[in-house]
Amino acid sequence: MYIDRYAVIGNPIAHSKSPFIHTHFAEQTGQAMEYERLLAPLDGFFDAVTAFRREGGRGFNVTVPFKLEAYAICDERSPRAELAGAVNTLLFRNDGSIYGDNTDGVGLVSDLAFHGVTPRDRRVLILGAGGAVRGVLAPLLQTQPMELVIANRSPEKAIELAHTFADMGLVHGCGYETLNGHAFDLIINGTSASLGGELPPLPEDVLSPGGIAYDMAYGKDETPFQHWARAHGAAQALDGLGMLVEQAAESFQLWRGLRPDTRPVRESLNALR
Numbered sequence: 001m002y003i004d005r006y007a008v009i010g011n012p013i014a015h016s017k018s019p020f021i022h023t024h025f026a027e028q029t030g031q032a033m034e035y036e037r038l039l040a041p042l043d044g045f046f047d048a049v050t051a052f053r054r055e056g057g058r059g060f061n062v063t064v065p066f067k068l069e070a071y072a073i074c075d076e077r078s079p080r081a082e083l084a085g086a087v088n089t090l091l092f093r094n095d096g097s098i099y100g101d102n103t104d105g106v107g108l109v110s111d112l113a114f115h116g117v118t119p120r121d122r123r124v125l126i127l128g129a130g131g132a133v134r135g136v137l138a139p140l141l142q143t144q145p146m147e148l149v150i151a152n153r154s155p156e157k158a159i160e161l162a163h164t165f166a167d168m169g170l171v172h173g174c175g176y177e178t179l180n181g182h183a184f185d186l187i188i189n190g191t192s193a194s195l196g197g198e199l200p201p202l203p204e205d206v207l208s209p210g211g212i213a214y215d216m217a218y219g220k221d222e223t224p225f226q227h228w229a230r231a232h233g234a235a236q237a238l239d240g241l242g243m244l245v246e247q248a249a250e251s252f253q254l255w256r257g258l259r260p261d262t263r264p265v266r267e268s269l270n271a272l273r
């Protein structure tokens with residue numbers, strides 16, 4: 001039997017949970033497909049894509065550090081990928097063209113909804129101004145928060161991002177010191193600080209009493225940001241594993257035209273922690 005092939009391409013890639021997630025989705029929906037990890041050399045993304053396509057690849061996900069290169073190789077992109085300036089899901093079309101999408105933002109908003117968190121009319125703070133934050137800003141602003149503040153270690157990047165998305169809502173960019181004296185209902189950590197066991201320099205009172213904290217990073221243990229949030233009275237301190245599952249479901253739908261149920265995969269991943 002012919003089996004459609006999909007993959008996640010990145011460097012490093014050994015840690016990726018995407019094959020586990022997509023294999024579950026395929027079993028659940030009865031799709032004949034396989035999904036593998038592909039390590040591309042840092043200067044070899046295009047060659048890896050070409051080889052995968054030649055070997056029968058139908059589509060693939062992209063992770064660090066190739067999301068901008070993935071954007072560049074697409075013939076057509078979804079509006080949300082255009083806004084994000086980065087692509088994490090690609091589809092090889094039958095006419096030979098490549099279509100690109102960015103499902104990170106909808107993954108975050110879906111995961112927040114799964115946990116009963118609605119950014120609408122809330123004061124929202126997002127930390128970081130890298131690729132992940134860029135990808136989630138449009139879907140986040142579409143939920144209509146009261147205000148959205150982007151704080152970054154290099155403030156100019158946050159200010160530039162705020163300008164780029166200014167016509168979608170009330171959005172400001174700043175450095176961490178500007179946060180003194182301000183409190184937020186929802187704080188989303190979109191920095192890579194957690195990966196190095198670090199915490200962005202947050203003022204003590206920046207989380208409103210009973211506010212919600214969300215770290216896009218995830219791991220076996222609670223991240224430093226989740227730990228900080230619990231110590232500062234957070235009602236919920238969530239990590240990004242659910243975002244990973246939800247963005248995968250969105251990619252799966254683009255490739256297969258079916259929406260998998262994410263709950264069983266969430267449960268399996270949580271049991272494996």
Ligand code: NDP
Pocket residue numbers: 064104107127128129130131132133152153154157190191192193194195198199200201216217218240241243244245247
């Ligand atoms: P980038 O490298 O593009 O950006 C990193 C950002 O983190 C920059 O804004 C950088 O600031 C900031 N930063 C790094 N170290 C620190 C620190 N010690 N203190 C304060 N700020 C710091 O990374 P990405 O945007 O691609 O990824 C960010 C995070 O999001 C990662 O943890 C990644 O795993 C996670 N992610 C999770 C996903 C999911 O599905 N759950 C999907 C995509 C990403 P500066 O600009 O000043 O250098």
